Amino acid sequence: MRPSIAKVALPVPLDREFEYLIPNHLFPVIGARVWVPFGPKKLLGIVTGLSHQSEYDINKLKPIAQLLDLEPLWPEKLYKLIKWGSQFYQAPIGETFSNVMPGALRKGKPAHKQAIKTWSMTEAGKNQLMQGFGRAVQQAKIMHSLESGSMTHQQMLDIEASSSVLKTLEQKGWIESQEKISDKIEWPEKRVEEEDKRQLNHEQMLAVVTLNHVQGYECALLDGVTGSGKTEVYLQLIESVLEKGKQALVLVPEIGLTPQTINRFKRRFNVNITTIHSGLNETERLNAWLEAKSSECGILIGTRSALMTPFADLGIIIVDEEHDTSYKQQDSWRYHARDMAIMRAHHEQIPVVLAQRHLH
Structure with missing residues (x-):
């Protein structure tokens, strides 16, 4: 019945x-x-x-x-x-x-991928590329970024391309935009770029080996001064997770989600890396959410709002600068993203790593 x-x-x-x-x-x-x-x-x-x-x-x-x-x-x-x-x-x-x-x-929109804006260079733009852009540094940066192929609007934001410069280039006929639904992203065989890998010291190696042998839930604290190699430790932990075909969630403070941070991950890992933050429009945010849910995304980097994103097979959670006050949600549903990350890891039976600056 x-x-x-x-x-x-x-x-x-x-x-x-x-x-x-x-x-x-x-x-x-x-x-x-x-x-x-x-x-x-x-x-x-x-x-x-x-x-x-x-x-x-x-x-x-x-x-x-x-x-x-x-x-x-x-x-x-x-x-x-x-x-x-x-x-x-x-x-x-x-x-x-x-x-x-x-x-x-x-708002009731379908829970499947929506069309997103992509940018590409026109033939006129390719001709202009050979002539140069003089003192128009921002225009040159965008044009050189498009040399290797089209980019999504979110990727443009990641390299700090302003809407006004994009509009100027479009009006000049050097670039063009179109709305399309992205193809399903498959994981490559080679998921890690070894060239960017750094040597660990004894303590760092011990932390990596210990956490790589964890079965189920474990909460670990990485404590060290700036430049002590905390990031390299959790990058190598993520590497192990990706090799198992699992996904990684990396939470960063609002101020920490910079193009430099994203580019470091992209240099290191040959998988789809998605970001979720307050700068995304509704369509971009939904597509990022769906990529994690469908396993198209290998690594999701985001601010506290990314914490409740569904994953196909989450393998580890990293909370960078876990002491940062921006992890506290101050309105609507008031919660602490660090504490909820620990509880999510417990529910998922996976390790969670809290990284903080040495405060003493």
Whole structure:
């Protein structure tokens, strides 16, 4: 007998779920999005339970208006962690689910890749490249970056290309943009570039060997002064994770997500590296979220908002500068990303590494 009642968490400041009738043609699952009537308007909520009975008069229940997903948005372990986080930080469950969703999903957009903007050089641009750009340093940087092929708008942001310079180059006819859905990204056989690898000292090697032998959950602290090699230690830990076909999540403070940081990872690892941060538009953020969920992304680097991204097979979590105050969410669902990263690692049964500057 199929369930007839669905419990739905809605983005309202009430710590409770609401019951709705399931129409005969709908087959919702826990963790899926639905549109439901709520007073005079419709709200997007998350199905949190299915049953045959209601504590209310069934004749007064309203039916679900629309089912948006055929499968849960989050894997079971992450779904349970989100519910745990809601209870631990005493936040309404519906607002918590809404907070950890990409904005596009909150608006009801499909949970599959959307078209993204890409930039490429025109023939006129190639001709101009040979003539040079004089004192237009920013224009030259963008044009030389496009020499090897097209780039997404996010990649342009990663190299600090400004919108005004891109617009100028486009108006001159040297570059052009188009909207397209990116192809599925496959992992290469060679996932690490050995040339960029640095020699570890005895203590660093001991840390790498110890953590590489961890089976299941482990929380480790890397403590050292700036330049002591903490980054190299966790880069080698990520290397081991990638070789096993698993993914890595690297959390950094807002101020730490620089093009230099991203480029260091890209020089080292020959896998798709995705970023999530406040500078992304809704489509870019959704695509990054989906790449991690579908295993197209080998490494996800992001600020605290990246923490609740679903992964196909997460193998390690790194929290860089774990003492930084930007890991604290100050509005909406108030939580500490470092502490939630530890709990996520515990739920996933994987190691989490906290890296900090030596403060003594």
